[in-house]
Amino acid sequence: MMLLDVKNLKTYFYSKRGVLRAVDNVSIGVDRREFISIVGESGCGKSTLAYSIIRLVDTPGKIVDGKIVFDGRDLVKLSEEEMRRLRGKEIGMVFQDPMTSLDPLEKIGDQIVETIIEHERVDKKEAWEKASILLEKVGLPGDRVNYYPHQLSGGQRQRVMIALAVSLNPKLLIADEPTTALDVIVQEKIMDLLEDMKKEDRAIILITHDFALAADRSDKIAVMYAGWLIEFGKANKLANEPLHPYSEGLIGSVPDVWEDRDIKPMLGFLPDLIDPPKGCRFKPRCPKAMDVCDKEPPTFSVDGRVVKCWLYGENNG
Amino acid sequence: MEVKNLATTVFKIPDVEGRWMVVSGLAMVCVVLIMAVFAPLIAPYDPTKSSGDVLSSPSAKHLMGTDNLGRDIFSRIIYGSRIVLMVVFSASFLSMSIGVPLGLISGYFGGKLDRAISMLMDSMYAFPSLILAIAIAAMLGPSVINAVVAISVVYVPTYFRMIRGQTLSLKSRLFVEAAKAIGAKDMRIMGRYILPNVVTTAVVVFSLSVADAILTEAGLSFLGFIVTAPTPDWGFELSAGRPYLPAGYWWMITFPGLMVMLLSLGFALIGEGLSEIYAPRRER
Amino acid sequence: MAEVIEVKNLKKYFPVQKSVIEVLLSKKIEYIRAVDDVSFKMEKGEVLSLVGESGCGKTTTGRILVGLEEPTDGKIVFKGKDVTKLSKEEFRKIRKHLQMIFQDPYASLNPKMKIGEHLEDPLLIHNIAENREAKELALQMLERVGLVPAEQFYNRLPYQLSGGQRQRVAIARAMILKPEFVVADEPVSMIDVSLRASILDLLMSFKAEYSLSMLFITHDLSVARLVGDRIAVMYLGKIVEIGETRKVIHHPKHPYTAALLSAVPSFLKREINIEIIGDVANPREPPSGCRYHPRCPFAKEICSKEEPKLEGKGHLVACHFPLDLDL
Numbered sequence: 072m073m074l075l076d077v078k079n080l081k082t083y084f085y086s087k088r089g090v091l092r093a094v095d096n097v098s099i100g101v102d103r104r105e106f107i108s109i110v111g112e113s114g115c116g117k118s119t120l121a122y123s124i125i126r127l128v129d130t131p132g133k134i135v136d137g138k139i140v141f142d143g144r145d146l147v148k149l150s151e152e153e154m155r156r157l158r159g160k161e162i163g164m165v166f167q168d169p170m171t172s173l174d175p176l177e178k179i180g181d182q183i184v185e186t187i188i189e190h191e192r193v194d195k196k197e198a199w200e201k202a203s204i205l206l207e208k209v210g211l212p213g214d215r216v217n218y219y220p221h222q223l224s225g226g227q228r229q230r231v232m233i234a235l236a237v238s239l240n241p242k243l244l245i246a247d248e249p250t251t252a253l254d255v256i257v258q259e260k261i262m263d264l265l266e267d268m269k270k271e272d273r274a275i276i277l278i279t280h281d282f283a284l285a286a287d288r289s290d291k292i293a294v295m296y297a298g299w300l301i302e303f304g305k306a307n308k309l310a311n312e313p314l315h316p317y318s319e320g321l322i323g324s325v326p327d328v329w330e331d332r333d334i335k336p337m338l339g340f341l342p343d344l345i346d347p348p349k350g351c352r353f354k355p356r357c358p359k360a361m362d363v364c365d366k367e368p369p370t371f372s373v374d375g376r377v378v379k380c381w382l383y384g385e386n387n388g
Numbered sequence: 389m390e391v392k393n394l395a396t397t398v399f400k401i402p403d404v405e406g407r408w409m410v411v412s413g414l415a416m417v418c419v420v421l422i423m424a425v426f427a428p429l430i431a432p433y434d435p436t437k438s439s440g441d442v443l444s445s446p447s448a449k450h451l452m453g454t455d456n457l458g459r460d461i462f463s464r465i466i467y468g469s470r471i472v473l474m475v476v477f478s479a480s481f482l483s484m485s486i487g488v489p490l491g492l493i494s495g496y497f498g499g500k501l502d503r504a505i506s507m508l509m510d511s512m513y514a515f516p517s518l519i520l521a522i523a524i525a526a527m528l529g530p531s532v533i534n535a536v537v538a539i540s541v542v543y544v545p546t547y548f549r550m551i552r553g554q555t556l557s558l559k560s561r562l563f564v565e566a567a568k569a570i571g572a573k574d575m576r577i578m579g580r581y582i583l584p585n586v587v588t589t590a591v592v593v594f595s596l597s598v599a600d601a602i603l604t605e606a607g608l609s610f611l612g613f614i615v616t617a618p619t620p621d622w623g624f625e626l627s628a629g630r631p632y633l634p635a636g637y638w639w640m641i642t643f644p645g646l647m648v649m650l651l652s653l654g655f656a657l658i659g660e661g662l663s664e665i666y667a668p669r670r671e672r
Numbered sequence: 673m674a675e676v677i678e679v680k681n682l683k684k685y686f687p688v689q690k691s692v693i694e695v696l697l698s699k700k701i702e703y704i705r706a707v708d709d710v711s712f713k714m715e716k717g718e719v720l721s722l723v724g725e726s727g728c729g730k731t732t733t734g735r736i737l738v739g740l741e742e743p744t745d746g747k748i749v750f751k752g753k754d755v756t757k758l759s760k761e762e763f764r765k766i767r768k769h770l771q772m773i774f775q776d777p778y779a780s781l782n783p784k785m786k787i788g789e790h791l792e793d794p795l796l797i798h799n800i801a802e803n804r805e806a807k808e809l810a811l812q813m814l815e816r817v818g819l820v821p822a823e824q825f826y827n828r829l830p831y832q833l834s835g836g837q838r839q840r841v842a843i844a845r846a847m848i849l850k851p852e853f854v855v856a857d858e859p860v861s862m863i864d865v866s867l868r869a870s871i872l873d874l875l876m877s878f879k880a881e882y883s884l885s886m887l888f889i890t891h892d893l894s895v896a897r898l899v900g901d902r903i904a905v906m907y908l909g910k911i912v913e914i915g916e917t918r919k920v921i922h923h924p925k926h927p928y929t930a931a932l933l934s935a936v937p938s939f940l941k942r943e944i945n946i947e948i949i950g951d952v953a954n955p956r957e958p959p960s961g962c963r964y965h966p967r968c969p970f971a972k973e974i975c976s977k978e979e980p981k982l983e984g985k986g987h988l989v990a991c992h993f994p995l996d997l998d999l
Binding site: 112113224226227254255256258259280281282283284286287288310311320321322324325326327328329330331332334335336337340341 | 726837869870937952
């Protein structure tokens with residue numbers, strides 16, 4: 072059984088202008104000890120997908136339909152209280168900006184201890200010891216428990232966030248653009264740390280806009296565009312031979328340090344999700360568009376990969 | 389429904405919170421504006437001449453009663469609105485046209501000039517507005533023009549402080565930097581890049597300071613610094629009616645008082661509403 | 673080729689904000705040496721990628737070059753003239769040759785000014801064109817940067833444009849003066865990934881058309897490789913390595929450059945793993961000797977004592993023990 076099995080998930084935002092289909096009919100499975108990257112541009116729905124999984128979508132957003140089966144339970148059906156207990160304990164979350172989730176007036180140690188005591192039956196002393204062990208595990212000296220967030224650098228704060236997220240030993244860790252604000256060298260170290268976290272019998276979901284980073288680090292890559300999951304499969308295969316024209320375009324438009332690439336700009340702009348293009352949402356920008364693309368493509372499975380594109384229609388009938 | 393459409397289409401007021409404040413404020417102000425513009429058509433009697441019994445209570449003939457000289461209070465209030473609006477508007481425009489440029493210059497250039505102007509403005513701001521206005525009016529002598537000057541001086545620091553603060557934050561913004569990078573001179577940066585971005589604030593401050601200025605005007609008028617008998621003015625009516633209140637002639641002072649409150653409240657609502665509409669997301 | 677700009681021993685020190693107590697005790701003023709003795713030359717039509725982590729002084733260097741910041745010391749020679757000695761008014765006159773494109777397209781446009789006016793303003797300021805002629809030029813420029821129909825974009829306000837479109841406006845504004853030298857400060861880092869290539873393409877097309885010299889500031893070595901004829905790597909206010917793009921990337925000499933390279937995510941995995949130790953030092957108290965030595969896995973005694981000079985032929989490096997790698 073999959074650790075996490077998202078089925079036909081729909082998360083919509085309701086605004087005065089209309090309904091924004093941020094996550095539209097997305098299905099994705101995550102196995103135990105798997106490192107999955109969800110790649111896409113801003114507004115493609117990748118963060119909304121992550122927030123939907125831990126059920127932290129704020130109004131006016133709402134999970135409209137679908138299932139999120141985690142470890143045998145459908146999270147969509149859980150009560151708010153059950154969900155609260157599950158967050159942190161079974162699914163940990165690391166956010167892009169650690170400063171927004173760390174309390175600036177409280178010592179690092181206090182914040183970790185609070186989380187531990189809330190969920191586990193340990194006394195304060197034990198919890199403090201655990202906190203400093205956790206910090207050492209994420210590569211910070213144990214005495215940093217006595218520091219305040221502002222005394223740490225951006226990279227160190229992100230380490231603290233990871234320590235917090237894994238403090239209750241969750242089976243799944245979701246990291247939402249954890250290194251976007253950080254420099255490459257710090258990014259590398261944080262990614263190493265995420266890989267270490269995976270070794271502890273844990274699945275990782277990394278949300279990122281950086282295709283190269285995803286290809287470099289993950290087992291599988293899921294590509295999202297305009298609320299759709301358009302391609303999902305093994306990372307090295309997907310990065311080297313992308314099937315969907317969007318994946319292909321995205322990979323072809325980014326330069327690489329190690330080779331002279333002739334980068335090809337992609338056409339057009341991101342669509343308006345309140346009034347998306349009819350049929351395939353990528354059609355207006357797609358160099359390979361056909362007549363059939365006026366209809367929404369189903370999800371085809373090709374060579375162990377799923378792809379939502381009519382180009383692969385024959386293979387599957 | 390009607391009001392809502394009017395608000396969006398004619399006055400371009402966004403359909404957001406704070407809008408009801410602006411709409412109801414505008415309604416109150418419009419009542420007084422109409423009174424002032426069409427005074428001769430609305431007023432049933434000559435405001436300066438006796439038109440009935442002395443101190444008669446409100447009735448169908450005299451909606452708000454008559455004063456100690458038998459003049460129709462309703463008519464006096466209608467004509468009085470003209471003086472009030474004229475004094476308050478001219479004073480507020482005057483203080484805006486001094487306060488906004490001063491705030492821009494002071495905030496943009498900074499340094500010693502800024503410190504000197506700020507010090508002066510702060511010392512003026514430290515006085516209660518009415519007391520400062522009385523002091524200036526007393527110095528200049530009673531007349532409508534002197535009252536305008538006195539009131540305008542009082543509100544210059546309000547504009548100055550708000551505009552200076554905004555300029556300070558705007559001048560460190562990237563688009564001002566970008567203007568410098570294309571070679572724009574200081575005057576151009578202030579006029580084309582900063583000023584348009586403080587207009588909303590100036591409008592909000594205008595409404596709020598008009599609301600306050602109405603009270604100051606009433607105060608000055610009460611003390612006889614603006615008009616002399618028999619010219620009607622709300623504050624002046626209040627002072628004329630005050631001796632008669634203990635005897636039970638409540639209408640002489642109640643109606644002018646209510647009018648001062650209505651007009652001031654109207655502007656205050658517009659100001660508060662506008663700041664609520666524009667403050668949280670000035671750009672996006 | 674003709675030399676367009678030469679930077680000699682450029683320095684910029686910022687005084688450190690002090691707490692009230694420090695002021696009362698009248699402690700000595702401390703400085704952050706944001707840019708500390710930086711020198712380089714650029715030729716006509718050349719793109720130099722300036723690479724480094726946040727806080728290394730790369731943006732400050734760029735800002736000084738276009739006159740948005742005054743250098744503490746050093747010379748900037750633009751076409752044979754030392755521009756640091758010019759008066760404010762004299763500098764304003766040569767400013768049209770020195771333009772800058774900023775990182776954040778959401779903040780670099782005036783929210784209350786039409787797109788068209790943003791493009792006319794530089795023309796009006798430098799008395800290049802007026803009224804109808806200025807509008808005509810602005811419309812042409814809008815078309816040139818792909819904002820069509822130009823008439824429509826002319827009348828829009830910045831909030832009606834996407835980030836990518838705004839950056840096109842910002843590029844158009846800088847290019848409408850036909851400058852000879854442009855500083856592009858991370859021009860694509862805030863743009864959506866799929867639109868980055870088109871923005872870079874646009875910049876490069878202007879470069880070719882005007883034979884521009886461009887200082888391209890970036891933290892992303894893959895972009896630096898793509899656009900730069902040469903690459904300069906900065907660390908804590910100093911250039912530690914500078915040379916032709918291929919040489920710097922495939923034969924890095926400075927351990928810091930190598931560490932950066934091994935950290936860049938790539939589709940093509942290279943087996944290099946040059947370590948970097950700990951975190952960046954506090955710029956208030958930069959390390960003695962070579963500023964990189966506390967983080968360098970190859971550091972020896974001399975590194976903490978003596979500051980290495982930026983030396984070499986064509987490919988310069990500031991290191992006592994330069995690497996010899998072939999990647």
